[in-house]
Amino acid sequence: MIDPAPNLAGAAWLDDAATVAVMDALEAAGGPDCARFVGGCVRNAIIAQPISDIDIATILNPDQTIAALRRAGVRAVPTGVEHGTVTAVWQGRPVEVTTLRRDVETDGRRAVVAFTQDWAEDARRRDFTLNSLYALRDGTIFDPTGRGVADARAGRIVFVGDPAQRLAEDYLRALRFFRFYAWYGQGEADRAALQACAAVADRVASLAAERIWAEFKKLLAAENPQAAVRLMAEAGVLAAVIGDGASLAHFAALASQDPLLRFAALIPAGQTAALAQRLRLSRAERDRLVAAAAGPPFQVGEDPRAAIYRLGTEVFKDRALLAQAAGRTDMGAAAALAATWTPPRFPLGGEDALAAGVPRGPAVGAALRAVEEDWIAGGFSEDRAGLLARLRSAV
Structure with missing residues (x-):
């Protein structure tokens, strides 16, 4: 169905150069209404939230999409053609284009899809009503479920159709439910959705670790994810991610919005390295x-x-904020100090040690470390001349 209001006409991203180039290319091959904006860009435009990614759905199959883009001089990257997805790149700007789909076979972790030209069929296999929204390039909105616009405005995270069926198709949707609730939810969470997520909590752990971490990290990046994480714990889904004993109190007390620190606050003591390895965090994140x-x-x-x-x-x-969340009352001042105090540079080096008469080899490092420790213990107050004198006296 078409919802006559709202209309997105005038939204800046509709006239963005990359958007126009991709839509022009697709419509040149498939005609008007062969492609529509879909999902997050439509949802966020309706609720006046920032838009970071542009997604387009099309009746063209992936081969037709690639051919259409290349004819128009738009770079086409087959990022997920088995699922109908091609990334169009115009002047360095990516736009994801996906062929309308229906599920042929699912096992909760992966799906076999067939392509379709039926917009309503494509909408029925999507996760939540607020994500099952489409828009033409003139801003006209299509709401096939009949409630996507209303749910987006009200902050209701509601599965399309039967929640159990949507979750059976992909268990990751249990995590996505809590992620979208953290970002867009208002009021009480949908009870049917919560019950369905709780019923598949043990299946979430069977998903690829990279998918689990990517979804959970997005959840933790929300402005205030505490309610969503609490509901995750009550449904048993948090245990599938972190294991038993998540530190909800530390998480609630953490004075930081950094998603990695929020994750650290949740992890039970002594399990950080093992959990980072299990979820396959990047080396930088793990370290x-x-x-x-x-x-x-x-x-x-x-x-x-x-x-x-x-x-x-x-x-x-990082350590100060986590210690503060765990109850150390002196850590707020310590974190503030770290934000304003710049550590000085130790003013001596190897050439200074050699000039003072320290023999080459391991003795150089040992002598410098000893003087440096005294300098630290003295509150970094001793100047270079005094440190040189101390170094010479140690020879």
Whole structure:
């Protein structure tokens, strides 16, 4: 059905150069209304939220899509042709184009699809009503479920059709439900959806680790994901991601919106490295997570500046925020210090040690470390001349 209001006419992204180039290419091959904007860009335009990605659905099959784009001078990348997806790239801007689909076979982890030209059939296999929205390039909105616009405006995350069926097609949708609730949900969560997610909680762990982490990280990037994470825990879905014993209290107390730190706050003590490996985090994510979870940055009574100097500012701040969430009351001031204090550079090097008479070899490093430790213990106050004198006296 066509919802006569709202209409997206005048939205800047409808006239974006990449959008126009791709739509012109598709319509040159398939005629008017062979392609429509779909999903997040339509949903976010309706609710006045930022739009980061443009997705287009089309009745053209992938081969036809690729041919149409290339004829128009638009780069076509077959990013997922088995599922109908081609990424069009115009002047460095990507636009994802996907052929209308229907599911032929699903097992909760992967799907075999067939292409269709039926817009309503394509809508019926999508996850949530607020994502099953289409728009023509003139801004006219299509709402095949009859409730997508209303649900988007009201912040209702509702499965298309039977929640159990949608989840049986792809168990990742259990995580997506909580992710969309974190980002767009208002009021109480849909009870039928929650019950259906709880029923497949044990199946979520069978998904590819990369899919689980990618979805959960997006959830944790929401402005305020606490309600969604609490509901995940109640439904048993959080345990499928993290395991038992998630630290919901630490998560709630964390004074940071950083998704990786939020994840660190949830992880039970002693399980960080193993969980990072199980979910196949990137090396950079894993290293930061492990460093952050190693414990408080300094002990009570110690100079926090020494810890900032040794750990580095970013690791120190991560540890301070996690320790504060765990109940250390002195960590707020420590994190504030790290944001304003720049660690000094140790002013001596190997040439200074050799000039002071330290023999070449391991003794150089040992001598410098000893003087550096005294410099740190003294509050970084001793100047270069004093440190050189200390170095010469140690020879």
